[in-house]
Amino acid sequence: MRDILLIDNGSKRADATLSLRRIASGLAERLGETVHPVSLLHSDRIAPNELHGHAADTFEPFLRRRLSENIRRFVILPLFFGPSRAISDYVPERIATLQGDFGPFDVRIARALCPLPEGEPELVEILLDRIHGAASEQRIAPHRVLLVDHGSPIPAVTEVRRWLARRLTAKLAEVPGPRVELGEAVMERRSGAEYDFNGELLEDRLRALAAEDVSTPVILCMLFLSPGRHAGPGGDITEICASVERDHPGFRVHPSALVGGHPRLLDILETRAAEMDAASVVKTESA
Structure with missing residues (x-):
């Protein structure tokens, strides 16, 4: 047993x-x-x-x-x-x-959901579906997409997000229509140059996108499994997005549904x- x-x-x-x-x-x-x-x-x-x-x-x-x-x-x-x-x-x-x-x-x-180096193509398809689902729900084209994860002090964990971002970029390039710009961000990270592998903070990246073009919305592709303190209603990500939108009237961020519900x-x-x-x-x- x-x-x-x-x-x-x-x-x-x-x-x-x-x-x-x-x-x-x-x-x-x-x-x-x-x-x-x-x-x-x-x-x-x-x-x-x-x-x-x-x-x-x-x-x-x-x-x-x-x-x-x-x-x-x-x-x-x-x-x-x-x-x-x-x-x-x-x-x-x-x-x-x-x-x-x-x-x-x-x-x-068992192995993690996206074990490297081979990765998990099925997870790419889930995220792609979440991106298109958010675009359809908001009745917008996915011109700007930001793949965001929690952040980790372990480079191998960040590399999972990077692997997924590369595959998503290739998949989105196959979709007819205007080019989709896909970027990456991390919800939080430790300070110090030794943690620069995490990439740019979500808040900083959203503010840069708003300053660049306030009228084109951003779809936030959520590399999170379940709702909680970070990805749940009223969580950290909701607060970050609301703060940027308040400071940049007309700018909109549309988070996708989470992976765990797919x-x-x-x-x-x-x-x-x-x-x-x-x-x-x-x-x-x-x-």
Whole structure:
């Protein structure tokens, strides 16, 4: 018997956990197995009454409970675009801690949603669909598009956004009509030249675009999975866009829908689950 865990980083906002649960439920239907929605941190602070009466699970307490019930095999499907330290460092550290309490057990960790160097073409198609969806909803042409992610101190995570931007640029160039200008931005980043690989801050990039041409709107292609403090209603990105629009009357920014709500995300996750024989294995047994 095994447990399949769909894991995200976690959020103190209920919408993020509810989104994780919806994705896990859809994937469970695909796989014909239970998929447990588990956050690494934070979501256990959400009041259960905001989660339909069911408290959120977080990683270490969930594993501890299941190990005490004699479950010894776990499959982890990361709901992360790239090689976050949450997966490379935090998860193995927690496993090592649990090893000391419960002895050996097996954990198989699937690849991220967009593993480099090969990337994930299906994710490109999702983002392309989100761009066209935002353009259609607003009844505008996607002349200016900005691909934005959260930002990371890890160059390999930023490279995922850059890989996607290159593929999106090529795809948009195939669309008949005026040329689409696609740029990149990061919601937040650490200060210092050593973090310049992140690229330009979203607020700075939007202000530059507004100063360049206030009348042509920008579609913000959201490289975010679930609504939360950053990408959710009233979140950081909403505030950034509103601030720029206030300072530049007539300028409009139209965020796309998030990746987590797209049905084709389940195709990627189903593929990752099927790759388990080739996935990296973290064993708590001695070599």
